[in-house]
Amino acid sequence: MIGTEHFTLAEFTRSDTAARKGIDNALPADLMPSALQTLEMLERIRAKLGALAGHEVAISISSGYRCPALNLAVGSRSTSDHPKAAAADITAPSFGTPTEIARALAPLVSELGIGQLINEFPSAAGGWCHVSWRLPSKTIDRIITITQAGTRPGIWES
16 A cells, blocks of 8 residues: 555545546656655644644545646646645544634644645535645745635635
């Protein structure tokens, strides 16, 4: 099994959209170091959330690596870190909402090796927390919230 203690390469590359659309989302060998760096970042995040919560916190990856065809199919930008195997969209219900996760991680991005933290589409119905180890080209984009209304710096509920 390739991965880390709590995360596998299979869950990092799994995609319902890819399966439904017949897209091969296999990770190219040259992206393996990037994928492992992302999984190691997720291990640090998992450990920190567990320490903050005082109990084990499982993290679910809703989207990890996306091949270019899958990235296009889900409507993501070509500048996304997902096709570089450098990002994951996560939830951790036993810790809290994605907004609560993002608020907990925001002051710790440097300590945890998070280059970009995004609270994506927070709402009562869901959303997710995007983490990448790559730094964005603009410093203001390091910690942001994305909603239907647009993007703004910082972590916001909606």
